Amino acid sequence: MPTHTNHKFPCPICTAPRQVKLTKKNKPYLTCDPCGVQVFVRGPAGIEEFRRLIERGNREGLFERLAGMERCYRLSCPACGCKFWIEPKLIRTSSFDGSLKGFRCPKCRDTVPWEGKP
Numbered sequence: 271m272p273t274h275t276n277h278k279f280p281c282p283i284c285t286a287p288r289q290v291k292l293t294k295k296n297k298p299y300l301t302c303d304p305c306g307v308q309v310f311v312r313g314p315a316g317i318e319e320f321r322r323l324i325e326r327g328n329r330e331g332l333f334e335r336l337a338g339m340e341r342c343y344r345l346s347c348p349a350c351g352c353k354f355w356i357e358p359k360l361i362r363t364s365s366f367d368g369s370l371k372g373f374r375c376p377k378c379r380d381t382v383p384w385e386g387k388p
């Protein structure tokens with residue numbers, strides 16, 4: 271059975287913080303189920319660096335900040351559940367007064383409202 275650590279590390283794809291686990295040989299790895307990603311750190315130098323990153327991340331609240339950033343710049347479409355980064359080309363404005371209405375979902379093309387986020 272893998273050992274669960276108290277540490278979290280962001281998934282390289284979706285940046286959501288994921289639990290860091292240890293293999294039987296005490297090597298750290300993390301998995302992200304929604305992305306189907308598994309990251310193994312096998313080399314001694316890599317493990318050393320990985321530990322340093324986790325330590326620094328914990329100390330400076332980097333991972334929380336990252337998660338906060340994700341909430342600001344990523345939207346999830348209520349219609350199809352797809353998550354996407356906001357982009358200028360996806361902006362939907364009101365044809366009435368030109369105000370920002372939201373962003374177009376790249377998948378189902380529904381307008382996802384922008385609720386006054388920064």
Ligand SMILES: [Zn+2]
Binds near residue numbers: 303305
């Ligand atoms: Zn992920």
Ligand SMILES: [Zn+2]
Binds near residue numbers: 347349351375376379
């Ligand atoms: Zn959608």
